[in-house]
Amino acid sequence: MFAARNLWVAAILAPLALVVGESAAHAAEPWDLKPNAHRWQDRFGRVVQDVCPAGEGPSRCFLHWIVQPYANVAAGSGALGADGIAAAYGLTATTPGSGGAIVATVLAYDNNTALTDVQAYRTNYGLPTISACAGTLPTPGQSPPCLAVINQNGASSPLPSVDPGWASESSLDIEMISATCPDCSIVIVEANDPGTPNLNAAVNQAASIPGVVAINNSYGGTEGAGDGANTAYTHAGVLVVASAGDQDYMDEGYNNPPSPIAPSYPASDSHVLSVGGTILKQLQGGKRGYVEQAWNEGVVNTANGLMATGTGSGCSTQFAQPAWQSGITFGKCAMRADNDVSAAGDYINSLGSSTGVALYCNACAGGAGGHFTAVFGTSASGPMVAGMFARLQLATTIANDPGWVYRNAASFNDVTVGSNDSATPDCGTIMCTADCGWDGPTGVGTPSAADLLNAQADAGTSPNGSCTPQCTMGQCTKSGSSSGSSSGSGSGSGSGSSSGSGGGSSSGSSSGSIGDDSGSGDDASSGDDASVDAAVEGGSDGGTNNATGKSSGCGCYAVSSDSAANGALLVLSVAGLALVVSRRRKQR
Numbered sequence: 001m002f003a004a005r006n007l008w009v010a011a012i013l014a015p016l017a018l019v020v021g022e023s024a025a026h027a028a029e030p031w032d033l034k035p036n037a038h039r040w041q042d043r044f045g046r047v048v049q050d051v052c053p054a055g056e057g058p059s060r061c062f063l064h065w066i067v068q069p070y071a072n073v074a075a076g077s078g079a080l081g082a083d084g085i086a087a088a089y090g091l092t093a094t095t096p097g098s099g100g101a102i103v104a105t106v107l108a109y110d111n112n113t114a115l116t117d118v119q120a121y122r123t124n125y126g127l128p129t130i131s132a133c134a135g136t137l138p139t140p141g142q143s144p145p146c147l148a149v150i151n152q153n154g155a156s157s158p159l160p161s162v163d164p165g166w167a168s169e170s171s172l173d174i175e176m177i178s179a180t181c182p183d184c185s186i187v188i189v190e191a192n193d194p195g196t197p198n199l200n201a202a203v204n205q206a207a208s209i210p211g212v213v214a215i216n217n218s219y220g221g222t223e224g225a226g227d228g229a230n231t232a233y234t235h236a237g238v239l240v241v242a243s244a245g246d247q248d249y250m251d252e253g254y255n256n257p258p259s260p261i262a263p264s265y266p267a268s269d270s271h272v273l274s275v276g277g278t279i280l281k282q283l284q285g286g287k288r289g290y291v292e293q294a295w296n297e298g299v300v301n302t303a304n305g306l307m308a309t310g311t312g313s314g315c316s317t318q319f320a321q322p323a324w325q326s327g328i329t330f331g332k333c334a335m336r337a338d339n340d341v342s343a344a345g346d347y348i349n350s351l352g353s354s355t356g357v358a359l360y361c362n363a364c365a366g367g368a369g370g371h372f373t374a375v376f377g378t379s380a381s382g383p384m385v386a387g388m389f390a391r392l393q394l395a396t397t398i399a400n401d402p403g404w405v406y407r408n409a410a411s412f413n414d415v416t417v418g419s420n421d422s423a424t425p426d427c428g429t430i431m432c433t434a435d436c437g438w439d440g441p442t443g444v445g446t447p448s449a450a451d452l453l454n455a456q457a458d459a460g461t462s463p464n465g466s467c468t469p470q471c472t473m474g475q476c477t478k479s480g481s482s483s484g485s486s487s488g489s490g491s492g493s494g495s496g497s498s499s500g501s502g503g504g505s506s507s508g509s510s511s512g513s514i515g516d517d518s519g520s521g522d523d524a525s526s527g528d529d530a531s532v533d534a535a536v537e538g539g540s541d542g543g544t545n546n547a548t549g550k551s552s553g554c555g556c557y558a559v560s561s562d563s564a565a566n567g568a569l570l571v572l573s574v575a576g577l578a579l580v581v582s583r584r585r586k587q588r
């Protein structure tokens with residue numbers, strides 16, 4: 001009884017603690033430095049804000065601050081950090097390093113605390129130390145790695161003016177590259193502003209760096225006339241990566257003024273590896289321990305009109321379909337189709353809390369000292385992929401042969417749930433809805449390091465494969481509860497079955513290309529459906545699984561129902577946040 005009472009007290013006080021913490025930290029936050037930025041409450045109850053608002057330039061960075069409740073969080077608060085990224089995508093202590101590869105990231109404006117920020121991030125997650133490069137640029141293959149910052153002309157000075165939004169983006173980029181490629185040296189190439197000529201100059205400068213294998217671009221704008229003739233993102237032997245954007249299918253996320261009907265550029269460039277975003281959900285158990293769905297925050301009504309946030313995708317209006325995309329089902333799209341691959345853009349931890357991606361930055365404190373905060377957006381996805389392909393020594397291979405990704409689609413985690421067509425639904429096809437094999441929001445899927453290292457090209461395998469889709473996270477229909485067992489044998493195709501007995505029980509089967517979950521022995525869990533491991537992972541759990549608390553034949557994992565206590569805590573937290581939002585609006 002005493003323990004239960006303490007749990008409920010904690011549940012009631014948790015949202016209040018978040019409120020007090022956010023209010024105390026607000027004076028030091030830079031949110032008000034962006035008066036024209038959108039701020040809204042998303043479908044998870046979080047108050048979020050654009051980092052790089054529209055109207056500041058033709059291109060904007062794809063990053064959003066979580067203003068409440070995670071504006072100022074302690075390290076290890078549950079946001080997705082370097083350890084979680086490594087676990088989700090199979091980067092282990094035995095994964096080979098890059099051999100001192102160089103990865104560049106292109107941004108607008110200066111980040112004068114980049115080195116301090118990335119050092120703090122790497123120290124917190126136990127990554128190797130990184131220091132400032134002894135010269136203007138790193139030396140290919142050098143160890144330990146170093147960080148260099150240059151302007152769009154290749155010099156270390158003068159650097160552009162500082163912008164807190166783009167500085168936060170800069171810190172995120174180098175931290176995501178660090179998380180997936182700890183031994184990579186990094187060069188930040190800073191354009192004078194987000195104008196197209198200056199960003200073009202910065203990308204060309206990045207490509208000229210001796211030994212650079214990948215260039216990350218976490219920004220973009222709606223594709224338009226003239227983009228098809230731009231050659232700044234075409235560099236033989238250098239992998240150019242671009243985030244797909246945060247405005248849903250065909251950049252339709254903003255409806256006032258009327259939405260553009262074109263994908264985000266430069267992600268739509270046929271010479272670029274386009275990276276979409278997923279919601280990464282951590283499971284309590286399972287072979288991989290994570291599931292993913294296409295990232296979509298839904299539609300909200302702001303003072304600026306309807307707005308939707310989610311991973312970009314679309315059909316180019318400027319770039320012809322490249323040869324390496326031939327033979328794939330794109331519906332009505334006969335041009336270059338986005339995306340190629342994807343990675344985490346947002347995160348839900350094992351307790352069902354939507355905590356986003358961890359970022360350490362000084363800009364997030366308005367210059368009052370650095371701290372960890374939480375963010376989301378495809379600005380996290382792009383640099384994760386750039387760093388991972390550099391670490392796996394695949395960057396040059398993919399740069400010279402983009403079709404390699406499609407021929408090795410089986411080496412990626414297939415994402416089969418979710419859609420990014422929410423603002424003005426006019427798609428409803430593979431271009432905007434996750435499905436088995438290739439789809440617009442997530443491409444061929446998210447990287448699986450071990451599988452990519454062992455990849456064997458199979459030109460006869462179509463990226464539009466066949467599998468049984470995952471059950472939508474948090475939307476599986478259940479009735480009653482039961483304890484039961486699941487048995488079967490795993491296979492390379494990931495086939496298996498799961499059954500339970502008891503009140504309201506159900507049985508079902510799942511097969512897929514994500515992987516198999518075979519073995520023998522007992523796998524006990526409490527409060528979860530043990531069959532989720534089999535159904536979500538697309539395989540079977542050999543032996544006996546004992547589970548209590550709930551039963552699901554389709555095997556989906558309810559986002560906010562890990563236990564009754566956690567569900568109540570989440571409901572109370574959201575209620576507390578709603579009160580805060582209402583109070584803060586009245587104060588304004």
